[in-house]
Amino acid sequence: MTAQAKRRVGILGATGTVGQRLIHMLRNHPYFEVTAVAASDRSEGKRFGDACNWKLPFEMPEAVKDLTLYPSKVETGKPRIDCDIIIASLPGDIALESEGSFAAAGIPVISNSSAFRMPADIPLVVPEINPDHLDVIPTQKKNRGYDKGYIVTNPNCTTIGLVMALAPLQQRFGLEAVMMTSMQAISGAGYPGVASMDILDNVIPHIGGEEEKVEEEPQKILGRFTGAQIECAAFKVSAQCNRVAVQDGHLESVRVKLSKSATVEDLKEVFESFTGLPQELKLPTAPVRPVIVRSEKDRPQPRLDRDAENGMATVIGRISKDTIFDFKFTLISHNTIRGAAGAALLNAELLVAKGLL
């Protein structure tokens, strides 16, 4: 990075579970500083330090305490926040209008929401996997009449752990089909989110809209940019999503059917050697090892493995032959770090490194 003033970041959904993680990750960041925060309408005008019900086991950074909250919702007209980049973690319904308004107003938007993930002219990016999908941005600008603004999205928090495992398999062996059953953390539902009466001594076998997202996002991320648009890969995904009494970290039981034959040792080798552009560029938030393989018979576990590489790694274990598909294994990914705040931040860092910001 050339010496340059830090980019001014505006955060939409700043008081939420993901917003708080992002603010924590952005303290002392070499490229970025948080200069604006936005939350729900009813918080408008309040001091961040007063309005935010801070739930992380770290102190709230001093730098944001005195910022005044803007509303995240922008339906029409020019947004009032002045910054170099927006990172947004908004509910889907609000995201569509608000994020579009910022992009139209000339501000690049990194979006955590599902609103813009699937259109063929919007990149759904995991920097280790498909950084080349950012090349669709000129098409996006043309299609949507954006000038300097554009939208880059990151995947659903359950998708991202899965595609970190699928990418090396697809590259080396080809992918035919994927069955994934998740055990997801309560922080994925935000705050207050899941009622304690619902999850203590219990599992909830339903997370609204989650299975649908996991069944379509991987094919886009692992798809090809053709020069004109992003074409989804052809493998099929089946997802069953469950909520369990875990604070952070989505655990996934996965079976895969590959195009070529392989051994358990082959899988370990491709997982452990997987690396990408963020590692090459040494981006500040990039994990040194994006995928970690553990050989203990009872790992990975949410409590012990979710924070590997500061929550940015996918940890895989229990790799073995499946009786129906080719292989089965278990993986964990931190849902609010790699699955949300960290995913967005790594995308932002990649944009800086590529000169797009």
Next chain:
Amino acid sequence: MTAQAKRRVGILGATGTVGQRLIHMLRNHPYFEVTAVAASDRSEGKRFGDACNWKLPFEMPEAVKDLTLYPSKVETGKPRIDCDIIIASLPGDIALESEGSFAAAGIPVISNSSAFRMPADIPLVVPEINPDHLDVIPTQKKNRGYDKGYIVTNPNCTTIGLVMALAPLQQRFGLEAVMMTSMQAISGAGYPGVASMDILDNVIPHIGGEEEKVEEEPQKILGRFTGAQIECAAFKVSAQCNRVAVQDGHLESVRVKLSKSATVEDLKEVFESFTGLPQELKLPTAPVRPVIVRSEKDRPQPRLDRDAENGMATVIGRISKDTIFDFKFTLISHNTIRGAAGAALLNAELLVAKGLL
């Protein structure tokens, strides 16, 4: 039942989690009374009420408090317990010798352990599904040189919930393949079992030997008795088993591939209309509805559904089309009731009803 003195039941593993359930279920039972209890060697000679660390939220039945504990382990020679039937919940290593000794000594044994489940001359029985497999008993006696004694087994606690769902599907549509991912309760590991440091805010993606059992038992239960032996069915099962922070009740995410085409409504109908011999005979422990279908989008749940029909029903929900196999759904079954103590007891009741006891 004709009026008759109650059968005298001896319980092996009486102080364990399953043994306690069984003792609770046998209080005031119309066919049976507990007359002997056995546990580990170090409890031998102690009063049950003193030696048993009772963990159920009910009072220990008065009738067992003053019984003196025998050792469950019988390696050679004639066992010392005199009773009409043994119900055993023992670790696999002890079960093999001990249960065999009782059968050889002329006492019918109902076994919860995995030691005798898979031999072709031993029936692995779920009374609603394969009561005819009891007809292998004469062959078993001949093979093993038993006189009045014999061994009847019930399935693993994860298998049984699954086969209650698979049986009606197989009967109507034929079964090709089954993928099952479980979220299992801590009571399945007995006491003290799972350490609290391992399961609070966590999931353990490993249960020793469990996946192997679930991948082979369903085919035997849903197999055919040919007149000579039990032939396993041909469908394949893949299992991934996880331990979650739930007190009781194994939740299972299931996908099935059927031989014939069907609709979601067809599945609901065959599940809800499923019934068998225990219902026909009105056995004391038989659930009126062995399979219950719930239509709410977030059911079944362990806490709300595990006790349906006194813990003897399998509750199924979230039935929908799968993107890869034909259907996916979620089921719950109470692991220490339907999955162990209740399974054994229903087998015992069936033996009485069939005149085998």
Next chain:
Amino acid sequence: MTAQAKRRVGILGATGTVGQRLIHMLRNHPYFEVTAVAASDRSEGKRFGDACNWKLPFEMPEAVKDLTLYPSKVETGKPRIDCDIIIASLPGDIALESEGSFAAAGIPVISNSSAFRMPADIPLVVPEINPDHLDVIPTQKKNRGYDKGYIVTNPNCTTIGLVMALAPLQQRFGLEAVMMTSMQAISGAGYPGVASMDILDNVIPHIGGEEEKVEEEPQKILGRFTGAQIECAAFKVSAQCNRVAVQDGHLESVRVKLSKSATVEDLKEVFESFTGLPQELKLPTAPVRPVIVRSEKDRPQPRLDRDAENGMATVIGRISKDTIFDFKFTLISHNTIRGAAGAALLNAELLVAKGLL
């Protein structure tokens, strides 16, 4: 009871956590039948079976499913519900106006809320302890201009477990001071209530308004009815209230300073022999043993003891000498049964038995 048509019960707050318990406890009740249900304004006109998010591990009683919901809130004018008795579980702010309106309209009100607990002309009744406080009702009617209507209240869910232990001590030894530290269940906050992110792997050392209630209610319950009004007892109570990850059952660590000397054995004896009018009258919901003493060193526990006597008993253990006060002990009481629905129902049964209903 003489044969008589069942009293028609209207339930305010019927869809809430306590309302659901009450409906469950009133199925097949010998004195009462639920004929009207009320909940929040936004549920008005809906079918109970559709509007109620039923959270108990029992089936919703058929008899209430088709009842149409009234609004619980009645600010002015005559309420629209026609019934013989109202049992209300409302937030304090709504309770004041609504419950007063029903009483003014001629319908006796059994109130679970804190709104009317402390006025000297309103009885705060635990039937085993102070049934004579009902004699203040004529004064109440005169003071408030009620005709047939009146209000009877039951204590806070943390108070009631405590006073069940204090009453026998006060009667026999006199009470000087009480220090109580609670570990309260999440169901005490209703649904959705406590966020799971707040309580998993955590304790919340604050429950709004709880300490204040526990510090003043016991003195009224253990006070005397003078013929004109209720005079509070003089002992002091100090309370520190915490929320823990327990589904049901408030556990309390208690120290007491008595007026007369006593031994641990004396305490056990007065606890175990404690009984009252509900036991004498054999009221349908009365526990046979209102106070149970357990001698194991690690009891009582929420999971094992909250359901003693169908959740209507207070279970006490760990009675020992204190280094500062006279004695310390631990007690558990089921917060939504003895602490709310069951307390109200037992009061209603007492009113029937006394000819007041």
Next chain:
Amino acid sequence: MTAQAKRRVGILGATGTVGQRLIHMLRNHPYFEVTAVAASDRSEGKRFGDACNWKLPFEMPEAVKDLTLYPSKVETGKPRIDCDIIIASLPGDIALESEGSFAAAGIPVISNSSAFRMPADIPLVVPEINPDHLDVIPTQKKNRGYDKGYIVTNPNCTTIGLVMALAPLQQRFGLEAVMMTSMQAISGAGYPGVASMDILDNVIPHIGGEEEKVEEEPQKILGRFTGAQIECAAFKVSAQCNRVAVQDGHLESVRVKLSKSATVEDLKEVFESFTGLPQELKLPTAPVRPVIVRSEKDRPQPRLDRDAENGMATVIGRISKDTIFDFKFTLISHNTIRGAAGAALLNAELLVAKGLL
């Protein structure tokens, strides 16, 4: 510190919950390096990396993986471990003989166990509170015939959080009496420790020996070294100890009776201004703020506050007037850091700073 070779540390109980914490805290330590590890007899001779069931959410430090385990138990004769200091976390029964053997063999022992805490010639030290108690060491050596060896102990994990709050109160206002009710984390019982069936949806109102320790240790820590021995302070402590479903961090509800009058603001001020020798000496493990006061009505909480100052601070909140004693408040202290590994390590650092090591 003058430049000097690092002291060689031998850890007894190295594979346990506290031992693991200590090893983690000693990675890259400026004064110390771990050169020997010991555990139970059955681990003797094994490689630490193989024998230790590592349960912390951090990687096991490379430096210890290849160390060979010694037995912690030394009953008679000269211990085989050669090092400059022993830090021991042993069960009480083993500690007495083993720790005594090391001291007798000339190696200073920092002990976490209860075996040597109460004798008047052994210092029970919290460096912020009573570093002068180390001056009893010469007496200890004389009494016990030690040459270079000696024993320094740190308090029980529940005591230490409490005395961090009591010390500033005693210094400024004098202490008359203390009532403490704890809600303790499962990690306090070690691994496997508390069975999950016992603590999920439950509280255990019993921790063996804990109440006794908390009722006597504070008076010694806050006592005076007279030049000859340590005299305990005169205030009384009453403790009721409970185990809750929390991974780490002991929460304590406290009431105090002071000798002089004070206000809530006075208490906040003395807590926040409390500091001691470790802060003055800037010992590596010393918290900058040993006591932190939080003003939110629902803090401190285990999950949010246990890691304050890397787990070395006591966090206090909810300070208010009590109805019986003078004040009540709630505090949290990390039981395996400040309560064990960190307490021992800070003592070791103090010994180095004082030239005793």
